[in-house]
Amino acid sequence: MNALTYPPHARTYRYDEIDREFLQERIAEFRGQVERRLKGELTEDEFKPLRLMNGLYLQLHAYMLRIAIPYGLLNSAQLRQLGRIARRWDRGFGHFTTRQNIQFNWTRLEDVPAMLEALAEVDMHAIQTSGNCIRNTTTDEYAGASPDEVVDPRVYAEILRQWSTLHPEFTWLPRKFKIAITGSPHDRVAAQVHDVGVLAKRNARGEVGFEVYAGGGLGRTPIIARKLRDWVPEAEFLAYMEAVLRVYNALGQRDNIYKARIKILVRDLGAEFTQMVEREYERMPRDKYRLDPEIVAAIGAHFAPPPFAALQDQPLPEDREFRAWAAASIRAHKQPGYASVTISLKPIGGIPGDASADQMEAVADLAERHSFGEIRVTHVQNLVLPHVRQEDLFTLWQGLRAAGLATPNIGLISDIIACPGMDYCALATARSIPIAQQISERFADLDRQHAIGECFINISGCINACGHHHVAHIGILGVDKRGEEVYQITLGGSATNDASIGELIGPAFSYDTIVDAVETLIATYVAHRTAGERFIDTYRRLGAAPFKEALYAPA
Amino acid sequence: MSTKAKARPATAPVVFTANRLRDGRVVWFGAEGIWQDRIAAVTPFAPEAAETGLAEAQQAERQQQVVGVYAVEVGPGPTPLKFRERLRVSGPSVAAEAA
Amino acid sequence: MPLLEDGRLRPDDWTSIEDEAPLPEGPAIVSLARLRAEADALAGRNAPLGVALSPETQPEEVAPFLDRLALVAVCLPKSKDGRAFTQIRALREHHGFTGEIRATGHVLPDQYAMLLRCGVTTVEVPESTDPATWTRSRDTIRIAYQAAQSADRPLSLLRRKLELA
Structure with missing residues (x-):
């Protein structure tokens, strides 16, 4: 083809x-x-x-x-x-x-x-994937498929993409600017740790509007965003975005790269930031920035539902191995008889998020056969086939297995986010990938992973936090200590609706002891958990004390 | 970046390193006065000659050959003292392909 | 230094005046502080007046004087410091300033089209500048996805065809 x-x-x-x-x-x-x-x-x-x-x-x-x-x-x-x-x-x-x-x-x-x-x-580019400008907007990988979706965020993500592309005023910002948008009440985009986070929703009349957050972020100063507005009407969406960016471009710090993100401005100004945005928004010639419903409709047409067949939900085949994969990888779809499938790019011992050219082609083929040719990339560094017929799931699984893409570990302890770290990145202060690989190998037994349950481990190789360690249940940050790689642990982070920043548990571990430390944390959790508790739940109930004691008490 | 070049005075022998402008590959510069692909091919400068060496190395930056010249302290081999620079010599420590 | 206007070089008739220096006969650019302090005396002069804004100045601060000003100069202290873009847009959009807006400092040819779209009139450029580099850069991208201050011709969706030349 x-x-x-x-x-x-x-x-x-x-x-x-x-x-x-x-x-x-x-x-x-x-x-x-x-x-x-x-x-x-x-x-x-x-x-x-x-x-x-x-x-x-x-x-x-x-x-x-x-x-x-x-x-x-x-x-x-x-x-x-x-x-x-x-x-x-x-x-x-x-x-x-x-x-x-x-x-x-x-x-x-x-x-x-x-x-x-x-x-x-193929209508792709690398525009604004770096630099102090508005970056690629991220959204829900289950957009258009998820049963809980209220508004299709892809439409507004595309509008944001066009609006931000080579924007004449906002291409030389104090620092990079990342927007995330979700159209579901369950935040799957970590909206509150973005420069701007947007929750698209509907009012009682069914009209679309946006709840807007600003000033969240990770990096060396992790901050949960401030809510600016409960409701921005659809027609005013871009006007409101302009207002936020105008205030930031005028007042964001320029002399210190570590204080240049909007989160610092919002933190320092507090409620005054919101007032400044509102003032700017009030005085703008808003007609000029009004989002025409015809434009929304025209862009929306690109994301119309694919021609789903009229099907019924059906039971999955009995095969044990298939069932294990299905339990981890399949997600309910809003269309009866369909499912969304997450493809793990986290084989045991592999590099999180890497895919070979052969695998890309294999996924492209499978997407054509089973998902209307559509693929999504997740912020957890996996892929999704959004619209798969339930009756095709077994065949799809066999195809994925043949390509080495059927590791049934989605949401489990080996589904690790890791930045490239010092193996590739010029800014990194320690390696991330080998730590991810070793943890994955330590917990290679998938029955054990299922027994441990949902647990997110994120690893960053420097304080810039590309590996999102702050919002992981177990976050690992690699730093340089007098020429040696050492790894700090934070616990209790979350990037969902109950967003929280993980807390530093204590002194750092060496390259050789960090995996043992993770094992100790898991053993402590398993020993203390009550029925149905995830790692994060146990941590929130008990606090850091038992984990700290297990890690640092003299043997 | 050029700021890296303003490091503290060298206390060990140094070679200079940078990325080649056209392809970004790591290159090394020693007393021979030629940029090399392999660190083994260059002779380190004595610590007291580091400053002169830097000036020579930076000429290539002005001639659009390399980017981001800075000094790397080395031991015998020459082998960089710092782990980061050893990674730049050897390449990533992880297999360069999906498992 | 020469000025770039409509893609062509032209000499600069304006003189930038230090705060303590006496005012010349011809067109003069002063600081905002001096403009505030000597507003009446400056208004009484029989020559065009301009003001140089520092990047941290909010355009509201100069708003009360704009009807007496023929020129506002903004500055990019480094090419990547883009506060001037917001100042320029605000001067045009919020304050309806119709005089010359001049970009000074470290401006790259690659920023020319965006400066024009925000509403700039002239760019102060180094002596040896080849204006062709600037016009090439200005004319390379002829499509934009958002409204601007210049006379864009609207197309479908968010897109407007540029008319900068």
Whole structure:
């Protein structure tokens, strides 16, 4: 199948001629910037923000290209093309990130314009995947499929994507700016730890509006966001976003990179921040920024339900191994007879979020056969096939197993988030991936993992917290202590509706003892839990004391 | 970045490192005055020669050959003293493909 | 330093005046502090007046004087410091300023189109500047997805075709 031939029913935003013309212009611009850099017309200091806004980092071993997967949505042709890019310009694999993007670790600067051309063939790009601008908006990986969904967040995520793309006023912000949007009362996007978090909802009349949070974030100063508004009417959505960004661009700190995120401004100004946003919003010529219902409808049409068959829910086959996979990987769908399937990119001992080109192609094939050609990337670094017929689940499982993608560990202790860490990242102070691999191997027995139950371990290789360690049940932060990698543990974090920042439990552990420490924490939890309690529940009930004692009491 | 170059005075022999502009690959610079792909191919500067070495190495930055020159203290081999720099020599410590 | 306007270089007729220095005959740019302190005397001059805003100045602060000003200069102390973009947009949109808005400081050609879309008139550029680099950069991307201060021609959805040249 040609990369340009899209699966007919995959509900990704379809580019028209003007979108494509725009991408070509953007590639031409970047090609020119690369040429000016190579000729010396741009210094590295001048070029750096320009390349970053095209997703290009200079990392430890090479350039790294981060490609935008808009709000985590892919069709099979796009995923297949990513596999092709991995083979042609990288080392045959790619790395899915917590921001629902993909990055390639072995990029050559000279190749980037050609890579961008290849992406443009499937209406993809790397625009604003880095830099001090509005980044890729993230959303719920079960959008359009989840039974609890009130508003389809993809429509507004796409509107945000268009609005934020090369925004003339907000491309040189104090610092990066990340927006997450969910359309379900159960927050699956960690809205409260984003620069702006949006909960789309409906009022009694069925009209769409937005609850808006600002100033959340992780990094070295983790903060839960402040609620700005309970209700922004749909038509005023972009006006309100403009107002938030205007206040931030004018007043966010510029002289200290560690205090430049909006969370610091919101924390320092408190209620005054909300008032400033409201004042700006009140005085704007709002007609100019009004979101036309026709635009919403036109973009919404891209995300219409695929042609579901009229089916009934049905029992799953008896096969024990299949049942174990199904228990971890299958999620209820709003359409009877269908299910959403999460594909684990966390094989035991593997690199969290990595997929080989072969695996990308295998998933693309399976998505075409079983999910209208649609794939989602999750912020936990897994993939989702959103719309699978229940009667196809067994066949799908066999296909995934053949591709090495059927590890039944979704939501379990080996479903670990890990940043690239010092193995790849120029900022990291310690390795993350090998710790994830060792924990995964230590708990390799899947019966044991099921017995332990839901437990989220997140690992960051530096204080910037790309591994989201603050919001994990067990968070691990690798830092450098006099030339040695050591690992701090935080407990009790959560990124859902009951968002909380994990607390540091005590002194750090060495590279060689951190896995034992995790084992001790789990043993303590298992010894203390009451029936049905998850790790986080036991921790919240008992507090840190028993865990601290188990970790640090003299033997 | 150029700020890294302003490190404290060297107390051990140093080589210089950077990423090559065109492809980003890690490169090394020693007393021979040539940027090399392999650290084994360069001869370290004595600590007292580090400053002169840096000036030579940074010329390549101005000529659009490399990016982000900085000094790396080394022991015999030469082998960097710091773990991070040893990782830059050896590549990622994890298998470079999905399991 | 020369100015870039409509993609062409032209000489600068304006003089920037230090706070303590005497005022010249011709067009003069003063600081906001001086503008405040000597508002009446400055209004009595028989030559155009401009003000230079520092990046931390909120445009409201200059609003009371705008009807007497022919020019407002904003500054990018570093190219990645984008506060000027919000100042420029606010001067046009909130305060209806129709005079010259000039971008000074470390401005990259790659920022030209966005500055124009926020409402800038002129950019102060170094002596050796090749204006072709700026016009190329301005003209590379002809499509935008959001409203701006310049005379964009609306297309379907969020998209507008640019008319910057």
